[in-house]
Amino acid sequence: MDTAASIAQTPEPPYYAVIFTSRRREGDRGYAAMADRMIELGSGVDGFLGIENTRDVNGLGITVSYWRDEAAIMAWKRDAEHVKAQQGGKETWCGDYQVRIAKVERAHHGP
């Protein structure tokens, strides 16, 4: 999806960010399709503001999704299909990961 490969257009702060950093194990094993599906699902959640997603050639990936408030993050966290993907993430795809919930207080952009 195009939304995952560009800089998110977000409103003026404050809003929330979920920073998901992960190291993939070797091989795709359905990861790309799952990731696309999660972006499609997540972007339909009320309060979703945008997403930025990159993964380098060595397998380190950072996905930052942006949300209106914590309630929107919680709604997405509890989505049934997303819960299943989180399980898959633990069992199949990610060797290691870190999730951070952060309140965006200031932002600026260029050029």
Add this chain to the structure above:
Amino acid sequence: MDTAASIAQTPEPPYYAVIFTSRRREGDRGYAAMADRMIELGSGVDGFLGIENTRDVNGLGITVSYWRDEAAIMAWKRDAEHVKAQQGGKETWCGDYQVRIAKVERAHHGP
């Protein structure tokens, strides 16, 4: 530097994150060397907690640096060599970028 290619080991929240998302123009033009130098410099600033950095094959990059507090971010923002790199970023490297300052409130990791 190895610190840029792994998941940052950060303390318990709260702490701060600077989310820098950018789209590179074609070609390196000294970018990689500058980025390495900035990581080396930034990691020497009092209050620096860690950094995560990825760039995908299409040129979209996300760098998240973590800081003890806003004072540490401000000190780094004003570093002379860093200011010069920010200028270079505007003029030479980045077609488009977004910087967000966020307070990390919660975090969890796995497996």
